[in-house]
Amino acid sequence: xxTPKKTPLSRIRPSKRPTIAPxxxxxxxxxxxxxATSLKPAPIHLTHxxxxxxxxxxxxxxxxxxxxxxxxxxxxxxxxxxxxxxxRCPEGSTETCFYQKxxxxxxxxxxxxxxxxNQRTGKPEPYITLSTPxxxxxxxxxxxxxxxxxxxxNQDLEHxxxxxxxxxxxxSIPWPVLAASxxxxxxxxxxxxxxxxxxxxxGKGLHIVxxxxxxxxxxxxxxxxxxxxxxxxxxxxxxYLTKMSKAAxxxxxxxxxxxxxxxxxxxxxxxxxxxxxxxIAMPLPWSDLKPNHKLAERPxxxxxxxxxxxSRLHHDPWKQLxxxxxxxxxxxxxxxxxxx
DNA sequence: GTTTTTC
DNA sequence: GAAAAACAACGCCCA
DNA sequence: TGGGCG
Ligand SMILES: [Mn+2]
Ligand SMILES: [Mn+2]
Numbered sequence: 001x002x003t004p005k006k007t008p009l010s011r012i013r014p015s016k017r018p019t020i021a022p023x024x025x026x027x028x029x030x031x032x033x034x035x036a037t038s039l040k041p042a043p044i045h046l047t048h049x050x051x052x053x054x055x056x057x058x059x060x061x062x063x064x065x066x067x068x069x070x071x072x073x074x075x076x077x078x079x080x081x082x083x084x085x086x087x088r089c090p091e092g093s094t095e096t097c098f099y100q101k102x103x104x105x106x107x108x109x110x111x112x113x114x115x116x117x118n119q120r121t122g123k124p125e126p127y128i129t130l131s132t133p134x135x136x137x138x139x140x141x142x143x144x145x146x147x148x149x150x151x152x153x154n155q156d157l158e159h160x161x162x163x164x165x166x167x168x169x170x171x172s173i174p175w176p177v178l179a180a181s182x183x184x185x186x187x188x189x190x191x192x193x194x195x196x197x198x199x200x201x202x203g204k205g206l207h208i209v210x211x212x213x214x215x216x217x218x219x220x221x222x223x224x225x226x227x228x229x230x231x232x233x234x235x236x237x238x239x240y241l242t243k244m245s246k247a248a249x250x251x252x253x254x255x256x257x258x259x260x261x262x263x264x265x266x267x268x269x270x271x272x273x274x275x276x277x278x279x280i281a282m283p284l285p286w287s288d289l290k291p292n293h294k295l296a297e298r299p300x301x302x303x304x305x306x307x308x309x310x311s312r313l314h315h316d317p318w319k320q321l322x323x324x325x326x327x328x329x330x331x332x333x334x335x336x337x338x339x340x
Numbered sequence: 341g342t343t344t345t346t347c
Numbered sequence: 348g349a350a351a352a353a354c355a356a357c358g359c360c361c362a
Numbered sequence: 363t364g365g366g367c368g
Pocket of ligand 2: 256
């Protein structure tokens with residue numbers, strides 16, 4: 001019996017193992033719609049195209065490559081020109097996975113290096129970046145189930161232009177409560193004159209993305225998001241907390257401002273997750289959170305059932321994001337400081 | 341998944 | 348030559 | 363300082 005190796009991350013190293021054989025046919029890739037068609041195959045080489053990367057949905061490496069190829073026009077605008085970290089699962093989503101952030105010589109062609117100075121030593125290290133649909137699709141060959149971009153661009157690494165308000169709920173938090181919290185945070189930002197964008201993380205939580213002009217350094221941005229999170233926590237300490245420990249999280253939502261830090265990453269929109277079902281980090285229109293909306297439970301999307309949800313792309317809920325030019329003014333920064 | 345080390 | 352092992356991140360926070 | 367955490 002193969003004795004598992006150690007790795008720091010519980011989700012990256014799932015504790016559960018499949019105990020029963022998966023069904024021969026999975027409902028996830030079965031298309032009920034008469035108009036749906038199979039995807040165009042990605043024009044890249046795969047060593048084992050039929051290898052299953054997610055047993056729950058029977059997702060194959062070929063399907064993953066075709067998914068990346070098809071989603072590239074929607075995903076690339078949010079990852080190209082940025083350093084990215086990868087989560088690789090050579091034995092599938094239920095087995096040991098690992099992060100890769102450095103460029104190595106065994107990566108597929110089209111993956112590019114971006115040298116980033118180590119914060120402490122100043123020594124440049126080759127990180128990963130990519131900019132083409134081919135390079136994105138080729139991530140399937142190395143079993144990449146998650147793509148995580150930095151919040152800043154290669155050309156201006158020290159000045160973030162994407163802030164993440166990361167809502168990490170205790171499992172006991174009902175979806176309508178989480179949805180109302182996200183809506184409240186959007187409204188608070190709107191009161192500051194800032195529009196923001198929503199996505200499912202593909203796990204239990206939500207990300208609220210605030211695009212800004214790259215005008216401030218990471219320390220400034222981190223302190224702003226920290227102070228903003230603290231204000232929310234103080235407004236309703238029964239529901240929110242800004243401490244990371246899971247023990248203290250019981251029945252609460254952790255406001256994880258630590259995504260807004262040099263070198264930190266957040267899962268990319270439309271990235272699959274390295275978890276059972278290969279769920280998608282899906283952008284949502286804010287209207288999906290309205291109290292009267294049908295969604296009584298958190299919606300879930302799978303990479304393997306892309307053909308069932310690809311029509312959602314007709315209306316890209318993040319369409320306005322890249323063209324917004326929002327500023328964190330000196331007044332706003334002065335209003336949100338952890339020590340004043 | 342690939343490369344390096346060991347038998 | 349085949350099999351096994353090594354390797355593929357990192358840094359903040361707080362007890 | 364170690365371990366939890368993402
Ligand atoms: Mn989260
Ligand atoms: Mn988080």
